[in-house]
Amino acid sequence: xxxxxxxxxxxxxxxxxxxxxxxxxxxxxxxxxxxxxxxxxxxxxxxxxxxxxxxxxxxxxxxxxxxxxxxxxxxxxxxxxxxxxxxxxxxxxxxxxxxxxxxxxxxxxxxxxxxxxxxxxxxxxxxxxxxxxxxxxxxxxxxxxxxxxxxxxxxxxxxxxxxxxxxxxxxxxxxxxxxxxxxxxxxxxxxxxxxxxxxxxxxxxxxxxxxxxxxxxxxxxxxxxxxxxxxxxxxxxxxxxxxxxxxxxxxxxxxxxxxxxxxxxxxxxxxxxxxxxxxxxxx
Ligand code: HMG
Ligand code: MG
Numbered sequence: 001x002x003x004x005x006x007x008x009x010x011x012x013x014x015x016x017x018x019x020x021x022x023x024x025x026x027x028x029x030x031x032x033x034x035x036x037x038x039x040x041x042x043x044x045x046x047x048x049x050x051x052x053x054x055x056x057x058x059x060x061x062x063x064x065x066x067x068x069x070x071x072x073x074x075x076x077x078x079x080x081x082x083x084x085x086x087x088x089x090x091x092x093x094x095x096x097x098x099x100x101x102x103x104x105x106x107x108x109x110x111x112x113x114x115x116x117x118x119x120x121x122x123x124x125x126x127x128x129x130x131x132x133x134x135x136x137x138x139x140x141x142x143x144x145x146x147x148x149x150x151x152x153x154x155x156x157x158x159x160x161x162x163x164x165x166x167x168x169x170x171x172x173x174x175x176x177x178x179x180x181x182x183x184x185x186x187x188x189x190x191x192x193x194x195x196x197x198x199x200x201x202x203x204x205x206x207x208x209x210x211x212x213x214x215x216x217x218x219x220x221x222x223x224x225x226x227x228x229x230x231x232x233x234x235x236x237x238x239x240x241x242x243x244x245x246x247x248x249x250x251x252x253x254x255x256x257x258x259x260x261x262x263x264x265x266x267x268x269x270x271x272x273x274x275x276x277x278x279x280x281x282x283x
Contacts, residue, residue, distance in 0.1 A: 005221070005262035006042075007253055008173070008203060008229045009035050011278055012063070013044040013078065014247050015235030017056050021283040025059045029066035031281065034274035035232060036070040039266045044229075046077035046093060048084035054239060064091040076137065080111055085125045089132060096129055097173075098122040099139035100164060102157040105148025106141050106177065110240040119163050126167040138164030138172045139205065143189050145180040147242045154192035162196040171203055173229055176216065177241045179209025183219035190223045203227035206248050208234065213248035214256050221260060228253055232271065233278030251275045 012032050016023055032045050046060035060077060069075060074094035079085040088096050100118050101107035107115045129136045143157045161172050204220045206213040217228055234249030251271055257264050
């Protein structure tokens with residue numbers, strides 16, 4: 001078994017998108033630059049969504065233009081539709097992410113369409129990304145619990161994972177959007193998803209609302225998941241998921257993975273400095 005585990009840093013996107021006070025573009029660039037020296041292979045820095053829906057991400061192109069890119073690191077952007085895809089390409093994002101939900105209520109609240117409609121909308125985006133040679137990551141929100149629909153059936157997560165895999169997503173990130181999962185519900189959900197896609201294609205994206213994200217990561221490691229999304233300083237939340245608080249903190253995940261014997265390849269001193277700066281951006 002490889003002892004490598006990876007943290008996908010999502011702080012500049014998922015961490016900051018929910019901040020009510022507009023954060024200066026220069027501070028976002030500074031955060032990304034501080035994260036870039038930590039040794040991440042992938043950092044999500046931008047989101048080409050409607051600025052009416054998520055005002056904080058309106059300067060995504062400027063952030064991508066302002067950062068100092070580290071060799072070996074891919075800078076990712078969310079793209080809900082072709083307009084977002086075109087924006088991400090123009091801003092030279094290295095990879096894109098399409099984002100679906102396993103629950104209808106959250107799909108409507110977050111991207112204003114049903115789950116099936118969202119998959120249809122992602123088809124041209126995934127095709128265009130493949131034509132442009134850009135890796136596509138897929139998110140599934142509300143993999144165990146939805147703030148609108150209650151408990152999410154594991155087979156629904158498995159179905160959406162298969163659809164995203166069919167669209168060519170190289171990795172599928174499983175979101176506990178409102179941080180209500182338990183090791184038991186995560187394990188049940190993962191077992192259902194693993195019937196459709198392989199463990200090497202999965203990432204865990206756990207918010208820490210109830211303080212169980214690290215336990216959920218340990219449960220996921222047991223089933224072979226080796227990639228976890230996290231946000232330096234534990235910033236974050238989704239504006240369309242009532243009750244969603246921060247992503248699990250990158251520095252806490254790094255400590256758990258190190259304690260469990262996994263090598264994350266991260267410079268923990270540089271990470272501590274980035275996390276400290278990230279926390280100053282919280283309003
Ligand atoms: P809509 O209103 O159904 O779509 O929104 P529309 O096509 O009618 O567009 C509405 C307006 O937005 C129009 O402008 C469009 O031009 C504009 P208007 O005519 O009103 O002036 N527009 C855009 N502007 C910029 N970039 C674009 C774009 N597309 C349309 N790409 C839409 C549909 C998807 C656009 C909207 O619902 C939206 O932007 N939603 C994004 C919500 C979001 O970003 N949520 C947070 C990210 S997801 C998340 O955090 C979960 C995750 O972390 C995993 C987890 O934790 O579970 C990933
Ligand atoms: Mg999230």
